[in-house]
Amino acid sequence: MVSNVTYLANVVHPVQLGILISIYFFYTGLSAGSFVLSSLGTVFGIQKYKPIAKAGVIMAVALLAIAPLHLIGDLEQPQRFYTLFFRLNPHSAISYGTFLLTLYPLNSLIYGWFLFRRDFATGAQELTGFRRVLYKFLSFGKMDLSKAALAKDAKIAKFLGTLGVPLALMVHGYTGFILADIQARALWHTGLMPLIFLMSAMVSGTGLLILVLMFSQRFLSPERTITPERKSLLLDIAQLMMWFIVVDATLMVIDFIMLYFDNVAGHAAAKLFLYGSHRTMFLGVEVGLGLLIPFIITLLPKTRKSLGWIGFASVLTLIGVIAMRINFVIGGQQIPLSADTLNPYTADPKHLIMIGIFALLEITILYLAFRFLPVYGLPKEKVQTEL
Amino acid sequence: MTEKKRRWAMVIDLRKCVGCNACTVSCKIENNVPEGVYRTWVKEIEKGDYPQVTRFRLPRLCNHCDNAPCLAACPVQATYRTEDGAILIDYDHCIGCKYCMAACPYDARFINPVRKTAEKCTFCYHRVEEGLLPACVTTCVGGARVFGNINDPESLVAKLVANNPVQVLKPEMNTQPYVFYIGADQNIMGARYDNLEKGEQ
Ligand code: SF4
Ligand code: SF4
Numbered sequence: 001m002v003s004n005v006t007y008l009a010n011v012v013h014p015v016q017l018g019i020l021i022s023i024y025f026f027y028t029g030l031s032a033g034s035f036v037l038s039s040l041g042t043v044f045g046i047q048k049y050k051p052i053a054k055a056g057v058i059m060a061v062a063l064l065a066i067a068p069l070h071l072i073g074d075l076e077q078p079q080r081f082y083t084l085f086f087r088l089n090p091h092s093a094i095s096y097g098t099f100l101l102t103l104y105p106l107n108s109l110i111y112g113w114f115l116f117r118r119d120f121a122t123g124a125q126e127l128t129g130f131r132r133v134l135y136k137f138l139s140f141g142k143m144d145l146s147k148a149a150l151a152k153d154a155k156i157a158k159f160l161g162t163l164g165v166p167l168a169l170m171v172h173g174y175t176g177f178i179l180a181d182i183q184a185r186a187l188w189h190t191g192l193m194p195l196i197f198l199m200s201a202m203v204s205g206t207g208l209l210i211l212v213l214m215f216s217q218r219f220l221s222p223e224r225t226i227t228p229e230r231k232s233l234l235l236d237i238a239q240l241m242m243w244f245i246v247v248d249a250t251l252m253v254i255d256f257i258m259l260y261f262d263n264v265a266g267h268a269a270a271k272l273f274l275y276g277s278h279r280t281m282f283l284g285v286e287v288g289l290g291l292l293i294p295f296i297i298t299l300l301p302k303t304r305k306s307l308g309w310i311g312f313a314s315v316l317t318l319i320g321v322i323a324m325r326i327n328f329v330i331g332g333q334q335i336p337l338s339a340d341t342l343n344p345y346t347a348d349p350k351h352l353i354m355i356g357i358f359a360l361l362e363i364t365i366l367y368l369a370f371r372f373l374p375v376y377g378l379p380k381e382k383v384q385t386e387l
Numbered sequence: 388m389t390e391k392k393r394r395w396a397m398v399i400d401l402r403k404c405v406g407c408n409a410c411t412v413s414c415k416i417e418n419n420v421p422e423g424v425y426r427t428w429v430k431e432i433e434k435g436d437y438p439q440v441t442r443f444r445l446p447r448l449c450n451h452c453d454n455a456p457c458l459a460a461c462p463v464q465a466t467y468r469t470e471d472g473a474i475l476i477d478y479d480h481c482i483g484c485k486y487c488m489a490a491c492p493y494d495a496r497f498i499n500p501v502r503k504t505a506e507k508c509t510f511c512y513h514r515v516e517e518g519l520l521p522a523c524v525t526t527c528v529g530g531a532r533v534f535g536n537i538n539d540p541e542s543l544v545a546k547l548v549a550n551n552p553v554q555v556l557k558p559e560m561n562t563q564p565y566v567f568y569i570g571a572d573q574n575i576m577g578a579r580y581d582n583l584e585k586g587e588q
Binding site: 002003004005006007008009010011013016017071074075076077078080081083084087088089091092094095098178181182183184185264265267268272276277333335336337338339340341342 | 406425428429430431432433434435436442447456458459460461462463464465480481482483484485486488489490491492493494497498503504560561574577578579580581582583584
């Protein structure tokens with residue numbers, strides 16, 4: 001290739017899909033991850049994970065309720081978003097996503113209801129005050145607590161959960177396809193992309209679940225404490241997280257080896273991430289903070305038995321996966337298509353404000369759900385004196 | 388022989404392009420394109436070392452691809468293809484998701500900051516429908532830009548494509564562009580990756 005070429009005139013093409021889309025991918029990943037963890041007990045029948053089924057489904061629903069707001073917020077014509085439901089394009093990943101993003105939270109919601117119905121019905125009969133009214137309403141009048149009725153609940157929950165697992169995988173797999181389908185962008189155009197997105201979803205979903213469990217068990221559960229059984233389950237989930245990290249990292253290594261030996265654009269992308277200006281975000285934050293350190297923490301016998309360390313590792317995985325979403329979404333568009341320098345990106349302050357508001361909304365929803373729903377069973381008599 | 392369907396195409400003979408940007412300006416005026424964004428522009432490079440040095444130019448626009456990734460990407464069918472092969476955007480239905488802009492391998496699309504929808508070159512479809520030529524073609528000082536029905540063997544575009552070695556941009560993307568270049572230098576046709584971060588260092 002001729003090296004003495006100078007660009008004199010060209011038009012700058014800034015990155016289009018920015019931080020809102022990256023964070024949207026982060027939320028859907030968290031949701032899909034928590035749903036799969038919720039299903040381990042109910043669908044796959046692994047008894048020890050039964051206690052987290054409800055927490056998992058609440059997170060799955062609450063996260064997916066907020067996730068699409070990021071997408072709508074990113075539209076230039078947000079008021080036209082509903083046309084996505086009927087002006088379909090069978091070639092566009094986004095058209096499929098529209099329905100997945102609708103069906104999956106609905107299915108999760110109904111699945112969750114069947115997990116909670118027993119507590120709603122019991123609570124409506126045994127509790128007093130505000131919770132009695134709330135649970136009575138939420139039980140929708142289905143008060144039957146006979147063995148047969150409960151067995152039926154479990155059966156339906158299992159069925160919906162079984163449906164939910166592929167839906168969760170598809171919801172997050174499709175976000176991978178949004179990128180993978182785009183041949184123009186060397187960093188995105190790989191069959192590994194949906195798998196990488198799924199595995200990083202599992203890593204971050206587990207990370208957030210651990211944190212939410214720790215906080216809610218300590219401060220919001222009827223016992224207000226992390227009992228020894230809960231602790232051992234948390235440590236167990238952390239071990240799951242370690243294996244998710246291993247698979248995620250393996251996929252990432254494969255992806256970058258392929259990219260390194262790819263065509264000129266792919267090779268440039270690999271170089272940018274491995275030793276160019278994106279190496280801090282990629283090797284430092286995404287890989288180092290987000291995968292390597294949590295892996296070490298969950299591996300070493302001393303740290304993997306400590307809730308403090310596990311919590312720290314979970315925070316790191318979240319930071320790492322946010323970095324991953326940003327690196328891939330924005331970084332992928334920075335590799336130029338017609339220029340000789342990286343395409344510029346500046347985050348729109350409006351978008352940053354939206355992300356902040358959505359995050360606050362998310363935290364509020366999660367707090368209210370864990371505070372008022374019988375995630376850890378019904379409150380004991382104490383409640384009656386309290387209310 | 389049955390007559391083939393009309394298919395609009397453009398040939399840009401780079402031997403005749405002087406890099407005056409008259410096309411850039413006329414397009415802006417004709418299509419009311421706001422500041423900072425372009426439906427067509429002229430890319431320019433310099434190759435070689437003094438005294439062996441030459442400038443090369445490449446007028447750029449939407450390629451109205453036959454296999455258009457932007458068309459596949461658009462989730463609300465706001466991007467569509469006309470009977471005669473032009474790729475257009477329905478501004479009343481575009482939701483501004485920008486997915487087409489990620490999908491186009493040619494940087495042809497942008498968001499119109501005033502209308503808040505995706506936008507790009509239309510081959511001046513409003514003019515062509517009236518039997519006129521695209522604005523850039525009529526203003527092209529060197530006569531480098533030629534427009535017409537490539538399926539009509541008598542048209543100038545068909546003759547130019549038949550009688551010259553022509554190039555399209557990024558053929559490996561399988562987009563099947565309908566903007567053909569004569570005399571394009573490979574160093575200007577895509578991106579250059581050898582020193583991506585020079586601006587930042
Ligand atoms: S050049 Fe880009 S915008 Fe134009 S038709 Fe091809 S893919 Fe679509
Ligand atoms: S920005 Fe408009 S034209 Fe482009 S894909 Fe989205 S809806 Fe379609």
